Amino acid sequence: xxxxxxxxxxxxxxxxxxxxxxxxxxxxxxxxxxWYQQFPGKGPxxxxxxxxxxxxxxxxxxxxxxxxxxxxxxxxxxDSQPGDSATYFCAASMGYSGAGSxxxxxxxxxxxxxxx
Amino acid sequence: DTGVSQxxxxxxxxxxxxxxxxxxxxxxxxxxxxxxxxxxQGPEFLTYFQNEAQLEKSRxxxxxxxxxxxxxxxxxxxxxxxxxxxxxxxxxxxxxxxxNNSPLHFGNGTRLTVT
Numbered sequence: 001x002x003x004x005x006x007x008x009x010x011x012x013x014x015x016x017x018x019x020x021x022x023x024x025x026x027x028x029x030x031x032x033x034x035w036y037q038q039f040p041g042k043g044p045x046x047x048x049x050x051x052x053x054x055x056x057x058x059x060x061x062x063x064x065x066x067x068x069x070x071x072x073x074x075x076x077x078x079d080s081q082p083g084d085s086a087t088y089f090c091a092a093s094m095g096y097s098g099a100g101s102x103x104x105x106x107x108x109x110x111x112x113x114x115x116x
Numbered sequence: 117d118t119g120v121s122q123x124x125x126x127x128x129x130x131x132x133x134x135x136x137x138x139x140x141x142x143x144x145x146x147x148x149x150x151x152x153x154x155x156x157q158g159p160e161f162l163t164y165f166q167n168e169a170q171l172e173k174s175r176x177x178x179x180x181x182x183x184x185x186x187x188x189x190x191x192x193x194x195x196x197x198x199x200x201x202x203x204x205x206x207x208x209x210x211x212x213x214x215x216n217n218s219p220l221h222f223g224n225g226t227r228l229t230v231t
Binding site for chain 1: 120147149156157158159160161164172174207209211219220221222223224225
């Protein structure tokens with residue numbers, strides 16, 4: 001049972017454009033939602049994360065939007081650059097409150113290609 | 117480099133053989149995780165240690181898999197009697213226990229190919 005559904009599977013964006021990746025979750029006990037970036041041959045690296053008491057978080061060109069009632073969250077990459085070409089994973093866990101598991105449940109990933 | 121270190125980077129083995137992978141976490145991190153990632157998928161949780169105690173194990177971790185963290189520092193993941201379905205990238209991650217959900221720092225993984 002996939003608890004975190006991610007879309008699209010792949011995305012092609014022109015340089016300078018906005019990349020948008022969406023995720024939906026089922027488990028309302030999730031209380032921590034990070035996004036990871038992974039380059040070929042490398043492990044995932046944390047990009048940005050959000051808790052459900054916040055509707056939006058911005059760090060540089062990266063923004064997470066969170067909709068608790070819809071159980072959805074999304075990653076927006078503004079002014080996308082060729083160096084952003086990578087696979088992006090959303091994830092969720094129940095560990096923020098300390099009452100649940102620290103394990104992360106990942107989406108299947110979105111392969112982003114930013115073309116010049 | 118003070119990141120999470122995994123060894124070996126690549127391992128090719130024949131079906132039925134045993135393999136062991138090593139993970140050295142960031143030195144001050146007391147939480148250590150193992151994940152498995154297959155092609156085109158996100159990482160899947162296998163197991164988690166806090167110091168030397170193995171606190172969680174996924175149902176994915178069959179009895180052919182065993183993980184240890186004997187002194188609360190490095191960890192090993194052993195797969196016995198490997199099967200072709202074990203072919204995957206095995207990722208190790210570590211984090212601090214000082215706060216809930218302190219970020220996980222992943223290593224670059226060990227890619228296992230079972231022939």
